[in-house]
Amino acid sequence: MIGLGHYLVISAALFSLGIMCVLTRKNAVSVLMGVELILNSANLNLVAFSKYAAGNLNGQVFAIFIIIVAAAEVAVALAIVLSMYRMLRTVNLDRADTLKG
Numbered sequence: 001m002i003g004l005g006h007y008l009v010i011s012a013a014l015f016s017l018g019i020m021c022v023l024t025r026k027n028a029v030s031v032l033m034g035v036e037l038i039l040n041s042a043n044l045n046l047v048a049f050s051k052y053a054a055g056n057l058n059g060q061v062f063a064i065f066i067i068i069v070a071a072a073e074v075a076v077a078l079a080i081v082l083s084m085y086r087m088l089r090t091v092n093l094d095r096a097d098t099l100k101g
Contacts, residue, residue: 007048014041028081028091032074039070 014037021034043063050059081091088095 004048004052007044011041011044011048014038014044026093028077028084028093028096031093032077032081035077036070036074039066042066 018034018037018041021037022031025031025034043066046059046063046066048059050056050063053059084096085091
């Protein structure tokens with residue numbers, strides 16, 4: 001039987017991988033993938049707590065809201081990365097010290 005603890009362990013692992021990816025990568029796309037892992041770990045927590053609460057769907061509603069916000073975040077972030085690539089010809093975050101257009 002899979003309990004709440006199993007979901008929390010998987011969520012903690014996803015969160016840890018996301019934080020490690022954000023802090024150690026220099027590529028902008030890899031950092032965005034790390035942020036998505038962090039958001040997905042929060043979604044997993046919300047849905048797991050919602051499942052084990054008796055008849056409470058608030059966690060699932062918040063998870064859907066986070067998915068919508070994450071999709072908008074990816075669209076804006078990829079537009080910024082493409083703009084940075086056009087200006088600097090790289091997506092290395094160490095070179096992104098100027099954002100003048």
